[in-house]
Amino acid sequence: MHFLFCPDVNKVNSIRHLIYILFFSFYLITSIDSQEIDTAIEMSVIEIEDQNVLTRQYDSVEFNEILEFQHSLSGVLRSKYNVYFKDYGPGSSSTIALNGGKASEVALVWNGIRLNNPMLGLNDFSMIHASDISSLKMVGLTSNNIYGAGSVAGTVLIDTDAGKGLYSSGISSGFSTLNQWKINLKLGWKVSETNHKISLSTLQAQNNYKYEDRSGAVKRLPHANHHYYNANYDFNYKLRGNAKIKASIWVRDQFRQIPPILTSTYNDATQGDQFVRSMVQYSSISTHHLWDVRAFYSIQNQNYTDPAINLDAHHQFDNFQLRIDNQWLLPNSWSLRYGSNYSYFSSRSDNYRDPLKESRMGIYGQLSKRLDKIPLNVSFLIRPEIIFGYSQDLVADGRINYELDNGGNIAVYGGRNVVLPTFNDRFWEPGGNPELLPERNWMYGVQYQFELPYQLNSRIEIFGRSATDWIQWLPKGGIWSPDNYHKARNYGAKLYLEKNLNHFKAQVGYQWVRTYLLENRNEYKQTIYTPKHLASANFSYDFARFFSANVDLEYTSKRYTLSDHSDYLPGFFLIHPALQFRSGNGKWKVVVGIQNVLNHQYQGIKNRPMPGTTFQINTNYNFNL
Amino acid sequence: MKHCNQILILAALGMVFLTSCEKDPVGQGEPEPITFEEGIFISCEGAFGQGNASVRFIHPQGLVNGDIYSQVNSEDLGDVLQSLSFIDEKAYLVVNGDKKIVVVDQSSFEKQTEITGFNSPRYLVESDGLGYVTNYYTDYIHVVDLGTNAIVDSIDLGKGSDLAMKSGNTFWTISPKEWMGSDVNHIYSVNLTDSTVDSLEVGWNPSTWACDEGSDMLYVYCQGKEIDNGDEGAQIVSIDLISGEVVNTHDLGYTNKTSVVSYDSFRDRVLFSQEDGIYSFDVNTATVSSNPLIPITDIDYIYSIAAFPASGEIFVGDANDFSSAGDIFQFDTDGQLIGQAQIGIAPNGFYFE
Numbered sequence: 008m009h010f011l012f013c014p015d016v017n018k019v020n021s022i023r024h025l026i027y028i029l030f031f032s033f034y035l036i037t038s039i040d041s042q043e044i045d046t047a048i049e050m051s052v053i054e055i056e057d058q059n060v061l062t063r064q065y066d067s068v069e070f071n072e073i074l075e076f077q078h079s080l081s082g083v084l085r086s087k088y089n090v091y092f093k094d095y096g097p098g099s100s101s102t103i104a105l106n107g108g109k110a111s112e113v114a115l116v117w118n119g120i121r122l123n124n125p126m127l128g129l130n131d132f133s134m135i136h137a138s139d140i141s142s143l144k145m146v147g148l149t150s151n152n153i154y155g156a157g158s159v160a161g162t163v164l165i166d167t168d169a170g171k172g173l174y175s176s177g178i179s180s181g182f183s184t185l186n187q188w189k190i191n192l193k194l195g196w197k198v199s200e201t202n203h204k205i206s207l208s209t210l211q212a213q214n215n216y217k218y219e220d221r222s223g224a225v226k227r228l229p230h231a232n233h234h235y236y237n238a239n240y241d242f243n244y245k246l247r248g249n250a251k252i253k254a255s256i257w258v259r260d261q262f263r264q265i266p267p268i269l270t271s272t273y274n275d276a277t278q279g280d281q282f283v284r285s286m287v288q289y290s291s292i293s294t295h296h297l298w299d300v301r302a303f304y305s306i307q308n309q310n311y312t313d314p315a316i317n318l319d320a321h322h323q324f325d326n327f328q329l330r331i332d333n334q335w336l337l338p339n340s341w342s343l344r345y346g347s348n349y350s351y352f353s354s355r356s357d358n359y360r361d362p363l364k365e366s367r368m369g370i371y372g373q374l375s376k377r378l379d380k381i382p383l384n385v386s387f388l389i390r391p392e393i394i395f396g397y398s399q400d401l402v403a404d405g406r407i408n409y410e411l412d413n414g415g416n417i418a419v420y421g422g423r424n425v426v427l428p429t430f431n432d433r434f435w436e437p438g439g440n441p442e443l444l445p446e447r448n449w450m451y452g453v454q455y456q457f458e459l460p461y462q463l464n465s466r467i468e469i470f471g472r473s474a475t476d477w478i479q480w481l482p483k484g485g486i487w488s489p490d491n492y493h494k495a496r497n498y499g500a501k502l503y504l505e506k507n508l509n510h511f512k513a514q515v516g517y518q519w520v521r522t523y524l525l526e527n528r529n530e531y532k533q534t535i536y537t538p539k540h541l542a543s544a545n546f547s548y549d550f551a552r553f554f555s556a557n558v559d560l561e562y563t564s565k566r567y568t569l570s571d572h573s574d575y576l577p578g579f580f581l582i583h584p585a586l587q588f589r590s591g592n593g594k595w596k597v598v599v600g601i602q603n604v605l606n607h608q609y610q611g612i613k614n615r616p617m618p619g620t621t622f623q624i625n626t627n628y629n630f631n632l
Numbered sequence: 633m634k635h636c637n638q639i640l641i642l643a644a645l646g647m648v649f650l651t652s653c654e655k656d657p658v659g660q661g662e663p664e665p666i667t668f669e670e671g672i673f674i675s676c677e678g679a680f681g682q683g684n685a686s687v688r689f690i691h692p693q694g695l696v697n698g699d700i701y702s703q704v705n706s707e708d709l710g711d712v713l714q715s716l717s718f719i720d721e722k723a724y725l726v727v728n729g730d731k732k733i734v735v736v737d738q739s740s741f742e743k744q745t746e747i748t749g750f751n752s753p754r755y756l757v758e759s760d761g762l763g764y765v766t767n768y769y770t771d772y773i774h775v776v777d778l779g780t781n782a783i784v785d786s787i788d789l790g791k792g793s794d795l796a797m798k799s800g801n802t803f804w805t806i807s808p809k810e811w812m813g814s815d816v817n818h819i820y821s822v823n824l825t826d827s828t829v830d831s832l833e834v835g836w837n838p839s840t841w842a843c844d845e846g847s848d849m850l851y852v853y854c855q856g857k858e859i860d861n862g863d864e865g866a867q868i869v870s871i872d873l874i875s876g877e878v879v880n881t882h883d884l885g886y887t888n889k890t891s892v893v894s895y896d897s898f899r900d901r902v903l904f905s906q907e908d909g910i911y912s913f914d915v916n917t918a919t920v921s922s923n924p925l926i927p928i929t930d931i932d933y934i935y936s937i938a939a940f941p942a943s944g945e946i947f948v949g950d951a952n953d954f955s956s957a958g959d960i961f962q963f964d965t966d967g968q969l970i971g972q973a974q975i976g977i978a979p980n981g982f983y984f985e
Contacts, residue, residue, distance in 0.1 A: 221707050270683035270710035271730035272748045315731055315751045316769035481933070481953060528932070529956060568682060569977065571956030614683035614708070 094611035098233025107520030108160025181625035187212035415457030676976025685713035835867035856887030898944025938982035949979030
């Protein structure tokens with residue numbers, strides 16, 4: 008009887024069932040439609056709107072100077088996409104939480120390469136600034152599983168690119184009353200068929216902003232200096248035919264002081280981060296295929312020091328990746344995306360007993376069919392994930408998309424994904440647990456996009472997730488150690504409205520989400536730092552030819568800081584107005600803005616005060632316009 | 633049982649203090665404000681990094697609701713309250729995460745000052761007007777002038793220090809086991825006259841202790857090495873504090889398990905926790921109970937134990953998941969549950985005043 012409880016047997020059975028169900032469903036749906044289809048249909052040429060093989064189901068976040076002005080990518084995403092960040096304050100770390108999930112459940116992809124941090128399993132978004140990247144896209148729950156393990160709650164795509172033809176060169180600089188200034192220089196040039204772009208930026212900040220402590224006394228945040236130097240180089244070369252080579256290098260050196268929490272008198276801790284990321288890509292477009300071959304190498308260092316406790320901890324990891332993707336347009340409106348990626352990690356940390364090495368591989372195939380009789384797209388994805396010498400698991404999903412007569416569509420999706428334990432979870436000394444299982448998730452949802460009267464674009468999404476084997480660190484035998492303790496549930500709803508007129512744009516978003524653990528002493532209680540309600544609105548208006556006004560509003564509801572809900576941070580509402588002036592020839596722009604104009608005193612993390620009203624000015628001069 | 637009402641514990645606590653209470657006169661106007669001179673203090677270290685440490689107090693009339701420090705002083709105490717020390721009508725609150733010691737008047741619990749400049753303070757022991765403060769991550773024991781509340785000296789122990797106590801003119805401390813392979817099999821002593829440091833060999837990786845002040849005996853719990861190759865398992869080592877010598881060593885038959893301990897002077901036994909409950913070590917017969925005196929049923933994580941000297945009743949602090957309110961349990965001297973109450977986060981110590 009005991010084998011009933013063997014996780015491997017259960018896992019194999021559930022995966023096998025899933026594969027059967029997926030294929031059987033797919034066969035049923037497609038066979039209904041394919042019986043009368045003429046097999047001699049001429050294949051159409053692929054129209055490449057975007058060289059993104061993996062998915063086209065994403066939301067592009069439009070960039071402008073006002074967004075760049077916010078410096079951090081987390082600020083952009085919070086304003087434009089209603090994303091919640093666990094934010095320790097300007098210059099400090101900032102981790103994303105999408106759709107009520109955890110930071111380790113969001114994939115970050117740079118130029119088609121998944122940026123993995125195998126030690127922490129998450130990315131610090133304070134190390135990416137809006138001015139460093141060319142485009143930003145958010146992949147929703149309907150189609151993010153193709154990015155593999157760890158993309159359960161969503162995927163963020165960032166790109167840097169030399170662009171087509173002569174790149175716009177320019178210089179921008181900004182200052183804020185956080186005693187923060189930044190400068191960014193972009194140079195682009197074209198030589199024969201090659202395009203080049205260099206972007207250099209630096210930010211120096213004291214972040215010694217005022218805040219109110221519990222007694223109402225106004226103080227300045229100490230020990231919060233922050234600076235970084237960032238360089239990007241991008242290159243592309245158009246080969247004969249429809250082939251292209253692209254290469255990118257991204258180098259960053261960042262330093263930050265760690266401020267004390269409100270109850271503490273001082274903190275001498277500092278953190279330095281450096282990374283070099285490089286990738287080369289070969290793309291080939293033919294009548295029926297869109298090939299991408301990418302190679303990537305990165306090295307990342309972190310040094311955390313705290314003289315008070317004689318701590319000088321060094322952590323380093325290297326990552327090599329090779330991936331091949333193809334989108335193949337088949338007859339009869341079939342299409343197949345398939346490919347493979349291989350990752351090799353090596354990691355050295357003062358908190359690991361030995362250097363670590365690990366190889367991972369993912370192989371995927373996504374078969375899609377557009378039915379002819381009815382406006383329906385169906386697709387199914389299977390993606391085995393293999394960690395050599397540790398585990399193997401499966402990511403899979405299915406999606407049905409029905410196009411409505413009025414231009415809207417309804418998408419129904421469901422699938423499975425896993426979150427892999429991090430190196431810290433498995434190998435931290437002391438307490439790491441090498442026997443940890445991956446967290447397993449079953450997801451489902453419905454998304455409805457439609458147009459309301461007055462050309463109001465709308466989207467409603469309802470989503471849910473059932474998770475098992477959630478990892479939690481708890482004291483065990485006197486030391487903290489992780490284990491697969493919990494079952495969890497996550498569900499919610501999102502609403503998005505957008506209105507575009509000639510001189511006026513408006514975006515409004517709202518999210519309600521519930522995330523809780525089961526079979527736990529705090530069963531059904533919302534997990535900590537997961538706000539139930541998020542709302543954001545952005546309005547911009549062009550007027551008087553040279554001016555545009557922009558205002559961002561954001562609301563974040565109460566966040567519990569303790570799992571039994573005995574303590575919480577109250578909700579907060581922020582307004583960020585900005586005014587932009589542009590010269591007649593468009594070369595020169597100035598943005599003046601106020602962050603948190605209501606001077607709301609709030610905290611992102613317990614006892615970590617956030618800034619009150621902050622004035623900012625940013626200017627940009629473009630050489631090439 | 634988890635939701636056992638607090639009436640039980642309040643009634644039991646009333647019994648605990650029955651002998652020390654005087655009957656209040658009836659009908660004499662406003663009740664007098666609670667003072668904190670007599671009762672049980674409970675240090676709750678809080679969730680790491682969140683600055684929500686608290687001090688709870690069980691008055692002879694019952695458990696005072698909420699954190700007495702923040703209620704009196706209208707401010708949060710800080711991050712990770714490691715220990716309390718009571719000296720000359722003052723309480724010294726050692727706040728490890730904030731690297732400070734908060735000094736309050738014991739009776740009113742009003743804050744008097746903060747002592748800063750520590751590295752990772754853990755425990756404070758007083759001798760002749762000086763406070764000796766152990767530091768987990770540095771080699772130095774800081775010496776504080778308790779009159780001026782300033783650090784005036786330091787003693788180079790050569791390694792980190794944790795638990796501390798004083799016997800006669802000797803300061804004793806445990807040095808924490810270092811991570812990744814460096815094991816310790818000594819405890820350390822400091823002669824407070826000339827600040828010379830000495831050591832005493834005990835079992836492997838001493839992690840905590842309990843003191844019988846009446847008999848000048850110290851019982852050191854050694855958790856043992858990660859792998860026991862013969863004589864490296866967990867032990868209880870008995871030390872005569874007068875002679876400074878080991879007088880008995882008792883093998884526990886397992887290794888690499890930490891514990892929390894307390895001396896029960898009412899029954900002459902050492903109470904120590906293990907995964908399945910709280911066991912007793914009879915100091916007269918040097919034997920360990922074959923079964924847990926208090927089996928773990930509704931306790932998630934035993935984080936502190938203390939035996940009330942006058943009655944032998946046993947208080948247990950349950951840290952639960954360290955990110956939500958903890959619980960305290962009260963048992964009679966035979967291990968029968970008397971009461972239970974919810975408390976602050978991670979209750980790590982009981983102090984009987």
